Amino acid sequence: MLKYSLKRLASAIPTLFLLITFAFFMIRIAPGGPFDSERALPPEIEANLAAKYHLDEHLVIQYGRYLWNIARLDFGPSFHYLDWSVNDLILQGAPVSFTLGLLALALALAIGIPIGAWAAFRQNRAADYSVMSLAMVGISIPNFVMAPLLILLFAITLGWLPAGGWEFSPARMVLPVITLALPMIAYIARITRGSMIEVLHASFIRTARAKGMPSRNILFSHALKPALLPVISYLGPAAAAILTGSVVVERIFTIPGIGSYFVQGALNRDYTLVMGVVILYGMLIILFNFLVDLVYAWLDPRIRYDEQEA
Amino acid sequence: MALLEVRNLTVSFDTPDGTVHAVNGLSFDLDPGETLGLVGESGSGKTQTALAIMGLLAQNGRVSGSVVFRGQELLGMSPGELSRVRGSKISMIFQDPDSSLNPYLSIGDQLIEVLTHHRALRRREARARAIEMLGRVRLSDPEQRMRQYPHELSGGMCQRVMIAMALLCQPDLLIADEPTTALDVTVQSQINSLMGELSEKSSTAILLITHDLGVVAGLAHRVLVMYAGQEMEMAPVDDLFADPRHPYTEGLLNSVPRLDQVRSGILNAIPGNPPSLLELPTGCPFAGRCLYAWEQCRQLPEFEKIDEDRFKRCHLDALPTKRESA
Amino acid sequence: MTEATRDAFSQALDRRTIRGRSLYVDAWHRLLKNKAAVAALIVLATMIVLVGVGPMLSDWDHEIPDWDHYSTPPSLETGHLFGTDALGRDLFVRTMIGGRISLLVGLVATLVSLVIGVSYGAVAGFFGGRVDNIMMRFVDGIYAMPFMFFVIVLMVVFGRNIFLIFVAIGAVNWLDMARIVRGQTLSLKNKDFVEAARACGGTEMQIIRRHIIPNLLGVVIVYVTLTIPQVILVESFLSFLGLGVQEPLTSWGALVNEGAQELETAPWSLLFPASFLAATLFAFNFLGDGLRDALDPKDRP
Numbered sequence: 014m015l016k017y018s019l020k021r022l023a024s025a026i027p028t029l030f031l032l033i034t035f036a037f038f039m040i041r042i043a044p045g046g047p048f049d050s051e052r053a054l055p056p057e058i059e060a061n062l063a064a065k066y067h068l069d070e071h072l073v074i075q076y077g078r079y080l081w082n083i084a085r086l087d088f089g090p091s092f093h094y095l096d097w098s099v100n101d102l103i104l105q106g107a108p109v110s111f112t113l114g115l116l117a118l119a120l121a122l123a124i125g126i127p128i129g130a131w132a133a134f135r136q137n138r139a140a141d142y143s144v145m146s147l148a149m150v151g152i153s154i155p156n157f158v159m160a161p162l163l164i165l166l167f168a169i170t171l172g173w174l175p176a177g178g179w180e181f182s183p184a185r186m187v188l189p190v191i192t193l194a195l196p197m198i199a200y201i202a203r204i205t206r207g208s209m210i211e212v213l214h215a216s217f218i219r220t221a222r223a224k225g226m227p228s229r230n231i232l233f234s235h236a237l238k239p240a241l242l243p244v245i246s247y248l249g250p251a252a253a254a255i256l257t258g259s260v261v262v263e264r265i266f267t268i269p270g271i272g273s274y275f276v277q278g279a280l281n282r283d284y285t286l287v288m289g290v291v292i293l294y295g296m297l298i299i300l301f302n303f304l305v306d307l308v309y310a311w312l313d314p315r316i317r318y319d320e321q322e323a
Numbered sequence: 324m325a326l327l328e329v330r331n332l333t334v335s336f337d338t339p340d341g342t343v344h345a346v347n348g349l350s351f352d353l354d355p356g357e358t359l360g361l362v363g364e365s366g367s368g369k370t371q372t373a374l375a376i377m378g379l380l381a382q383n384g385r386v387s388g389s390v391v392f393r394g395q396e397l398l399g400m401s402p403g404e405l406s407r408v409r410g411s412k413i414s415m416i417f418q419d420p421d422s423s424l425n426p427y428l429s430i431g432d433q434l435i436e437v438l439t440h441h442r443a444l445r446r447r448e449a450r451a452r453a454i455e456m457l458g459r460v461r462l463s464d465p466e467q468r469m470r471q472y473p474h475e476l477s478g479g480m481c482q483r484v485m486i487a488m489a490l491l492c493q494p495d496l497l498i499a500d501e502p503t504t505a506l507d508v509t510v511q512s513q514i515n516s517l518m519g520e521l522s523e524k525s526s527t528a529i530l531l532i533t534h535d536l537g538v539v540a541g542l543a544h545r546v547l548v549m550y551a552g553q554e555m556e557m558a559p560v561d562d563l564f565a566d567p568r569h570p571y572t573e574g575l576l577n578s579v580p581r582l583d584q585v586r587s588g589i590l591n592a593i594p595g596n597p598p599s600l601l602e603l604p605t606g607c608p609f610a611g612r613c614l615y616a617w618e619q620c621r622q623l624p625e626f627e628k629i630d631e632d633r634f635k636r637c638h639l640d641a642l643p644t645k646r647e648s649a
Numbered sequence: 650m651t652e653a654t655r656d657a658f659s660q661a662l663d664r665r666t667i668r669g670r671s672l673y674v675d676a677w678h679r680l681l682k683n684k685a686a687v688a689a690l691i692v693l694a695t696m697i698v699l700v701g702v703g704p705m706l707s708d709w710d711h712e713i714p715d716w717d718h719y720s721t722p723p724s725l726e727t728g729h730l731f732g733t734d735a736l737g738r739d740l741f742v743r744t745m746i747g748g749r750i751s752l753l754v755g756l757v758a759t760l761v762s763l764v765i766g767v768s769y770g771a772v773a774g775f776f777g778g779r780v781d782n783i784m785m786r787f788v789d790g791i792y793a794m795p796f797m798f799f800v801i802v803l804m805v806v807f808g809r810n811i812f813l814i815f816v817a818i819g820a821v822n823w824l825d826m827a828r829i830v831r832g833q834t835l836s837l838k839n840k841d842f843v844e845a846a847r848a849c850g851g852t853e854m855q856i857i858r859r860h861i862i863p864n865l866l867g868v869v870i871v872y873v874t875l876t877i878p879q880v881i882l883v884e885s886f887l888s889f890l891g892l893g894v895q896e897p898l899t900s901w902g903a904l905v906n907e908g909a910q911e912l913e914t915a916p917w918s919l920l921f922p923a924s925f926l927a928a929t930l931f932a933f934n935f936l937g938d939g940l941r942d943a944l945d946p947k948d949r950p
Contacts, residue, residue: 027786027790028789028790036802039802042806136382149938153931153934154927154930155885155926157886157889157902157906157909158923158926160909161909161923162923164912165919216417216419216422216423217422217426219379220417221425222409223377223409223415224409224414224436224437224488225405225406225408225411225437225441226410227402227403227440228402230440234428234436235425235428238427239426239427256798257797257798260797260890261886261890265909275798275801276890279801279804279890280891280892284805284806287801287802287805288802290798291798291799291802312427314426314427314429314474315426315474
């Protein structure tokens with residue numbers, strides 16, 4: 014198991030390397046970028062950059078320093094906010110963003126799996142069709158459309174929840190979390206339904222019924238685990254979707270998270286901030302995929318077995 | 324009194340192309356301790372008969388008729404009642420042992436749950452019984468097998484596990500659906516002799532479904548030949564092989580490859596294909612392929628008694644003298 | 650016994666013999682039986698006609714404000730069917746113009762990703778072995794990345810330009826297509842009927858034309874249908890963040906962005922473009938699902 018984990022982690026290194034290299038050269042060819050020798054920058058930033066990357070040195074050495082700094086999780090000075098480093102900005106936004114993201118993920122799993130399974134049991138009946146149509150609506154309405162609609166309904170028309178402004182309180186988290194979770198609920202419900210239907214048609218489920226096991230028993234001890242495997246695999250892309258969604262949600266609900274900084278950075282051409290966030294998110298997604306692989310291997314005896322053999 | 328009485332069983336499936344008539348008014352009895360072979364080509368309705376008895380038909384399947392097991396009607400039983408009969412008094416093993424076991428559970432878990440559910444045993448007792456049973460089906464190192472997963476076992480070993488699982492509660496009836504078809508030839512004979520041995524030792528009746536006449540010859544007491552979901556011929560196993568009375572049975576027996584014929588390049592397959600189950604012919608279903616079909620075959624013959632313990636569905640009184648096959 | 654009788658029986662039995670059906674004719678019939686997919690087709694056709702001719706039917710222009718009407722609700726009297734925005738611009742015309750851009754981006758960027766993805770995937774799948782291994786490793790590497798952020802980075806670095814949007818989205822969105830085409834090619838290459846064609850003396854070109862391409866077509870059609878809404882979504886997302894299409898041009902995403910800011914005073918300026926966008930995405934997704942069901946011969950009874 015340990016060997017398997019390490020192997021998976023090692024296979025992520027080239028990906029990360031690719032990402033950082035891409036980031037470095039993107040910043041470099043960007044007009045007015047920090048590594049651009051014809052740049053016109055505020056002197057403070059220029060001094061910071063020069064100190065950090067030794068801009069007079071050879072390109073390869075600058076690249077090496079950039080890699081080394083990233084390896085130490087140091088993303089350099091912000092290109093726009095004079096006194097801030099990218100690390101400061103990320104650290105400030107992280108608690109809010111991660112709380113929202115994890116809550117949304119938990120909500121999506123808690124709702125998506127049961128309704129998907131329910132639809133599978135009612136396959137081709139009214140319940141199934143309505144759940145699947147709703148899921149299609151959930152997938153088709155983008156979050157930047159859903160968020161204003163939710164605000165219009167719950168904040169402006171009904172007045173139940175605050176519309177904007179931010180503080181760390183449940184009332185202000187409800188709408189952002191729902192907005193983030195809705196498309197994921199839809200995806201997870203569709204995936205669960207599909208895999209559950211497939212599993213319920215599997216021969217080993219027929220065996221369990223032939224053994225006289227009651228339906229509840231068949232569902233929980235025979236069908237659930239294999240039916241959840243595709244959902245587990247989806248968690249990797251889901252993490253990426255949450256990170257993307259957070260950009261929209263934080264902007265609409267004026268939440269001071271990493272996503273807001275990222276959009277501001279993009280509009281201000283704050284290259285170091287933008288690249289810092291992209292690299293951080295890349296790392297997070299790799300980490301998340303790695304965890305997903307571990308859970309998957311833990312659930313599926315065949316993968317464990319293959320690794321032993323190998 | 325018979326252990327199992329099947330009367331006028333029909334099974335059909337609603338599909339986008341129309342209604343598939345898989346089993347059409349089948350009736351037979353099975354006595355305690357007896358082994359009945361159910362034979363026929365693919366699509367003759369053997370497996371659907373078994374699944375209908377077990378209440379395991381696919382969702383689009385419809386069943387009618389009557390299946391009485393030890394005086395109890397099985398068709399239309401509530402799921403709760405059914406789950407007390409299945410696995411406990413009637414067990415079933417399937418054609419493809421690899422996919423019949425749950426790949427995500429250990430062999431031990433899959434055996435133990437049968438006993439904890441049906442016999443209300445505690446886990447430890449159930450475990451001991453399961454290990455004992457694995458020994459009885461001749462699996463080496465039962466303790467170790469309990470911890471393994473299906474993919475770590477060969478097909479033959481999986482089928483032994485399936486047999487052990489089916490016999491855990493000492494059922495009155497074991498339905499074996501092509502138990503050896505998916506296995507290697509050498510493994511086939513091992514599993515067959517294991518089944519023969521177990522049926523002799525216990526009082527379990529076996530409904531043996533197969534297209535392999537060799538298997539039937541070795542294990543069954545009586546044979547029911549099916550075609551297009553109907554009985555064609557039923558007879559004690561020796562009589563059937565020695566003296567087939569139905570053209571279809573004769574065709575089946577002739578189509579078994581024999582070493583002397585194979586060498587000379589002769590294979591006596593029955594010409595043509597079985598009728599479409601979407602639109603069954605009104606007359607004898609086998610007429611389209613029958614060597615001896617005549618005008619009267621446009622009407623469906625009765626399945627009637629022709630001798631002590633012998634039944635057939637055919638208008639011919641006797642098969643024309645056998646032509647010596649080259 | 651008479652041959653004639655037996656023939657008569659055989660004929661009766663064979664009456665239902667299945668006629669050979671072409672996969673695509675068959676799929677088309679199956680699609681037409683799927684009500685959701687047919688409804689989706691109708692919605693999409695209507696949408697294309699509407700955004701195509703809609704702006705010509707109106708007296709207003711998408712840039713020139715109506716000085717008498719700022720943020721007025723939809724009304725027949727003023728002639729602003731969808732109302733006007735805070736600058737007095739007609740929202741019907743703007744929604745139609747925005748739709749042109751959104752649909753155009755969807756089609757062009759999908760085409761870009763189609764060309765890159767199919768050639769990349771087909772090459773990897775056809776050559777197999779080490780070439781395939783290296784090529785797919787590269788795809789896996791990029792795949793693990795937050796794709797939307799890549800597009801944003803490209804937009805930031807190279808400036809906001811509509812052609813760049815086409816290229817950026819297409820250049821990033823080809824991964825799925827490459828994976829799928831590669832998988833199909835790989836499995837087709839080893840299929841018995843391809844072996845058979847080769848054994849019968851078919852040349853590589855013939856095999857590719859007669860066997861590989863027709864069998865790839867199905868998945869590619871499904872994927873194109875599902876990629877278009879994805880691309881429209883990406884463009885809308887960028888425009889919503891202010892990183893996409895720039896004034897005076899507009900797109901549904903940009904309109905939703907403007908509408909969201911006037912949510913309290915002029916909700917119609919959100920609702921119209923939002924429902925056009927959602928309806929289009931909805932229709933493409935339903936059509937894609939329907940096509941997938943129709944083209945999957947596994948389900949054929």
